[in-house]
Each structure stands twice: as structure tokens, then as C-alpha cells.
Amino acid sequence: MSSFDFADLQNSFEKEIAQVGDVFSLEELRVKYLGKKSLVALALSSLKSLSDEERPLVGKLANELKNKISALIENKKSELQDNAFEVCQLDISLPSIKLPLGTEHPVTIVMKEICGIFVKMGFTIMEGPEIESEDNNFTGLNIPLDHPSREAFDTFYLKGDELEAGSSKLKDKKEKKRLLRSHTSPVQVRVMKENRPPLAIVVPGKVYRPDAVDASHLFMFNQVEGLLVDKNVKFSDLKGALTHFAKELFGSEIKMRFRPHFFPFTEPSVEVDVSCIICKGKGCSVCGHKGWLEILGAGLVHPAVFKYVGYKDKEFTGFAFGMGVERIAILKYGINDIRLFFENDLRFLKQF
Amino acid sequence: MKFTYNWLKDYLKIRISSEKLANELTMSGLEIKSIEKHGSDFVFEAEVTPNRPDCLSIIGVAREICALTGEQMSLPKTTPLKNKKLKEKVNVNITDVGACSRYLGLIIRGVQVAESPVWLKERLLAIGLRPVNNIVDITNFCLFELGQPIHAFDLDKLSGGIQVRFAREAEELITIDGVKRSLNKEVLVISDRERVAAIAGIM
Numbered sequence: 018m019s020s021f022d023f024a025d026l027q028n029s030f031e032k033e034i035a036q037v038g039d040v041f042s043l044e045e046l047r048v049k050y051l052g053k054k055s056l057v058a059l060a061l062s063s064l065k066s067l068s069d070e071e072r073p074l075v076g077k078l079a080n081e082l083k084n085k086i087s088a089l090i091e092n093k094k095s096e097l098q099d100n101a102f103e104v105c106q107l108d109i110s111l112p113s114i115k116l117p118l119g120t121e122h123p124v125t126i127v128m129k130e131i132c133g134i135f136v137k138m139g140f141t142i143m144e145g146p147e148i149e150s151e152d153n154n155f156t157g158l159n160i161p162l163d164h165p166s167r168e169a170f171d172t173f174y175l176k177g178d179e180l181e182a183g184s185s186k187l188k189d190k191k192e193k194k195r196l197l198r199s200h201t202s203p204v205q206v207r208v209m210k211e212n213r214p215p216l217a218i219v220v221p222g223k224v225y226r227p228d229a230v231d232a233s234h235l236f237m238f239n240q241v242e243g244l245l246v247d248k249n250v251k252f253s254d255l256k257g258a259l260t261h262f263a264k265e266l267f268g269s270e271i272k273m274r275f276r277p278h279f280f281p282f283t284e285p286s287v288e289v290d291v292s293c294i295i296c297k298g299k300g301c302s303v304c305g306h307k308g309w310l311e312i313l314g315a316g317l318v319h320p321a322v323f324k325y326v327g328y329k330d331k332e333f334t335g336f337a338f339g340m341g342v343e344r345i346a347i348l349k350y351g352i353n354d355i356r357l358f359f360e361n362d363l364r365f366l367k368q369f
Numbered sequence: 370m371k372f373t374y375n376w377l378k379d380y381l382k383i384r385i386s387s388e389k390l391a392n393e394l395t396m397s398g399l400e401i402k403s404i405e406k407h408g409s410d411f412v413f414e415a416e417v418t419p420n421r422p423d424c425l426s427i428i429g430v431a432r433e434i435c436a437l438t439g440e441q442m443s444l445p446k447t448t449p450l451k452n453k454k455l456k457e458k459v460n461v462n463i464t465d466v467g468a469c470s471r472y473l474g475l476i477i478r479g480v481q482v483a484e485s486p487v488w489l490k491e492r493l494l495a496i497g498l499r500p501v502n503n504i505v506d507i508t509n510f511c512l513f514e515l516g517q518p519i520h521a522f523d524l525d526k527l528s529g530g531i532q533v534r535f536a537r538e539a540e541e542l543i544t545i546d547g548v549k550r551s552l553n554k555e556v557l558v559i560s561d562r563e564r565v566a567a568i569a570g571i572m
Contacts, residue, residue, distance in 0.1 A: 274396070276395060276396055276398065276400065277396075277397065277398030278398065278400075278418060279398075279418035279419055279420045279421070281419075288400075
């Protein structure tokens with residue numbers, strides 16, 4: 018008698034084909050039962066070793082099984098193809114799955130926008146190091162050690178490898194000390210030392226001040242600085258450049274005002290306000306009911322700064338300005354807490 | 370730096386409202402950060418920039434307003450001290466004229482330490498100061514009115530006159546705010562023969 022239980026084979030095949038859900042599994046099954054090394058193939062090849070009486074019997078059963086399996090496979094195949102065809106009955110005009118996209122950080126967006134406005138006016142973007150010398154951060158900008166305005170510029174000094182916050186008054190008075198720059202103005206000094214006018218640069222970058230962190234202050238934030246030096250640069254040139262800038266950034270309907278102020282590295286100095294973009298000047302909580310929002314500090318470059326960088330007295334005049342990027346972003350987007358910029362919360366960042 | 374609308378009126382006529390005044394001052398460079406109503410008065414808080422120390426006194430601000438509005442200024446009335454009252458001199462010694470170019474002292478006798486009158490206390494409270502007694506209050510009033518720091522010492526507690534000198538390394542002082550401080554050679558102090566009385570020009 019044959020050692021092949023054909024009924025058993027058929028049963029196990031029927032069980033397995035019921036589990037098949039796709040054409041790949043079906044093909045695997047076909048190979049298993051009907052392929053060169055399959056059980057059915059083995060049965061057929063063993064026919065020649067059988068006796069003359071057994072041969073027709075076993076042969077018949079083997080062929081029957083083979084045909085049955087083939088038929089079932091064909092059935093299943095067309096069944097699967099029909100289903101596949103049904104599944105394809107999709108509305109391809111529907112929108113696709115939304116893929117996750119990275120976006121620019123709001124500070125980056127605003128910084129690019131600010132720099133872009135000045136680049137279009139002919140300014141060049143320059144950058145400088147965040148670790149600066151006391152010379153470039155203070156002395157070169159007409160801020161000597163004992164000057165009262167130093168009090169306003171408490172700084173992060175580097176002590177060996179550690180950072181140390183505090184005023185420099187009672188410390189080692191060597192002016193070559195290194196610190197984390199408290200404003201982007203040192204880059205003005207760097208650029209002027211290496212280049213002769215005419216110069217028109219805009220300097221974005223991070224700055225550091227030991228402020229207590231709250232809804233409107235951070236110890237690390239971003240500024241954009243600007244400097245233009247040439248012969249016969251006038252205050253009206255400064256007003257024109259800044260007026261154009263503010264209108265490009267906030268819209269042409271805004272009003273501006275320039276208030277006298279003080280910076281050790283500019284004379285005269287001003288603070289620049291725009292009419293509040295929320296209440297349009299009527300007064301609201303955003304502008305502290307003043308109707309004006311302060312956006313910039315600016316002025317004509319102080320002669321002492323020109324002297325420090327080696328320009329001849331009265332050879333050139335220039336203007337400089339600086340602004341806080343986070344502050345502009347807060348005004349532009351209506352954000353109520355500056356800390357959101359550095360908390361890396363995707364729920365916030367995804368909105369830009 | 371705080372000052373009040375009514376206090377300013379002691380030195381000039383103000384014909385504009387407190388808001389208009391605040392705006393005028395802001396646009397001239399003395400930024401008024403806030404105006405608060407204080408009874409029948411208005412308290413202004415100004416941000417005085419380092420280049421305008423002249424505005425660190427009420428008279429200074431009054432002078433600025435006169436320049437802006439064209440009004441006439443009237444300074445506080447004073448009478449010169451008669452010579453015979455100055456017979457008794459304070460011994461003042463300045464060790465470093467570069468650090469302190471001038472130090473003036475005067476002996477006033479017959480002083481009774483008492484509570485200040487109400488008008489004086491109210492003026493000080495309005496600008497954020499705490500009234501202590503008539504002597505301290507007068508010195509504070511003068512500081513804010515005129516911009517001239519003055520200090521009152523108890524003559525009985527001073528031994529041998531006033532010395533303006535640099536402190537010794539680790540010399541100690543309990544300042545008027547009650548804090549014990551350790552000084553060093555870079556701190557200019559007012560002292561008598563025995564101990565430090567104050568940090569010069571600070572407290």
C-alpha cells in the first residue's frame with residue numbers, strides 16, 4: 018500500500034487554503050503542495066517504484082488530488098483578485114494622508130524677515146562669536162569699567178571654565194576678560210576694525226543677560242543689530258531706514274515716533290515706537306495703555322567708537338540700531354509668554 | 370525715580386494735565402513709565418537715563434518742565450546762615466581728594482528727634498519712601514528735592530570729627546538698612562576716629 022494518505026493531505030490543504038488572504042501566501046501554498054519538492058510531486062515520482070497492480074490506483078488518487086488542489090488554488094486566486102479589485106474602488110480625488118512636515122521656529126522666521134528687509138536695502142548679514150572679550154563688548158563701545166551705565170549691563174563673565182553672573186565693579190579689572198556677549202553690538206566693533214567704510218551690515222545672533230526668567234525676560238535671547246557707516250550719514254537717514262523697516266514689518270498704516278534716549282555708543286540716541294498693532298493706538302493691555310510699542314534702540318555712532326576702531330576723527334559718520342527678535346515675534350504673533358520660544362513644545366512650534 | 374504732580378507745582382506753574390505732562394516729558398527724553406493717582410495727587414515714575422543725572426531730583430525735573438513749557442521756575446526760599454552760628458566747626462578730613470573732592474559738615478544744636486509733620490510724611494510716602502523720624506525724613510526730603518545727598522550724624526556718638534577715607538580690608542559696617550557688610554580697600558567710607566559710619570554717598 019502507498020505510504021501517502023491522500024485524504025489526510027487533502028484535509029490539511031483545505032485547512033491551509035482557508036487561511037490564505039493574499040496572492041503571495043497562495044503562491045507559497047501552491048509551491049508547498051504542487052511544487053517540485055512537494056508531497057504530491059513525491060507521490061507521483063514514487064509511482065515507478067510501485068507494483069503493477071498498485072500503480073494505477075495510487076496514480077489515479079495522486080492525479081485526483083493534484084487536480085483538486087489546482088482547482089481550489091485557481092478559485093482562491095480569482096476570489097482574491099476580485100477582492101483586490103473591490104478594494105481599489107477608492108476615490109482618488111480625496112486628499113492624501115497628511116505627512117508630518119518640519120517647520121521653521123518662529124524666532125527663525127522673524128529673524129529672517131527682519132534681515133531680509135535690510136538685505137533688500139543693501140545691507141550685508143554678518144555674524145560674530147557669542148563668547149566675546151570685555152574690550153569688544155564694553156570698552157570699544159564707549160562703556161568703560163567705572164561708567165554708571167555699566168550697572169545696567171550686568172553680564173555673564175567666564176571664570177576659567179565656569180560661567181559667573183555679576184557686575185564687574187568689584188572684580189578683577191582686566192579688560193581682556195571673556196564673557197557671554199550681552200548684546201550684538203560687539204560685532205560692529207569687529208567689522209569696523211577689519212573693514213573701511215562704506216559699510217552696511219545687519220547682525221543677527223544670540224545674546225546673554227543674567228535676568229530673572231519671567232513672562233517677558235530670558236537670560237538668553239536673540240537680537241538683530243544694524244550698522245551703516247559712510248561719509249555724511251545723517252540722522253534723517255536713520256529715521257528713513259527705520260521707518261521703511263517698520264512699515265515693511267508691521268504694515269504701511271502704522272505710525273512711528275522717535276524718543277530721545279541714551280546709549281553709551283550712540284549720540285544722539287533714540288528709542289523707536291510703533292503705534293500699537295493691536296489697538297491701533299487707542300490703548301490696550303499689550304501696549305500698557307500707552308498706544309505705542311517700543312521696538313528698537315538706535316542712534317548715530319558715537320565718535321569714541323570710531324576712535325577705538327581706528328577711523329580718523331570726523332572722517333565718517335554712521336548710524337546703528339538694535340532690536341530684540343523675541344519681542345518682535347511676540348508683537349507680531351500675539352504670544353503672551355517669552356518662555357514658550359525655548360520650551361521646545363511641539364504644540365506651540367507646529368503653529369508656525 | 371518718582372515725583373508727584375503737586376510737588377512739582379511748588380516750583381512752577383503747570384497748566385497742563387498729568388497725562389499731557391507725562392507725554393511732554395517722555396517725548397523730551399525723560400520716559401514716564403507710569404502715572405498713579407494718589408489721593409488728590411498723581412505720582413509719576415520716570416526712567417532717568419545715565420546721561421541725565423540732573424533729573425534725579427524734583428527740582429531737576431521742574432527745571433526740565435520749565436524748559437519745555439517756557440514757565441518761570443521758583444526755587445525754594447532759603448535764608449543764609451549768620452556767621453555767629455558757624456563758630457563751632459566740624460573737623461572734616463578727606464584722605465583722597467581724587468575720590469572725594471568736597472565734603473561739607475555743619476553742627477546743629479538743640480535738635481529734638483521726633484515724628485515728622487504730616488505734610489512731610491505724605492510727600493515721602495508718595496514717592497515710595499518710608500518716614501522714620503524728623504531728622505532722617507528731612508535728609509531724605511532734601512535728597513529728593515534738591516538732588517544733594519546729606520546725612521545726619523548724632524554728634525554725641527561721633528568721636529573726633531569726620532574722616533573721608535577708603536575702608537580697610539574686611540572692615541565691617543552695619544548699614545542703615547540693618548545689614549552687616551564686610552568692606553574692602555575699594556570702598557569709600559565716612560568714619561570717625563573709631564568706626565565706619567556710612568558708605569560714602571550710598572548709605
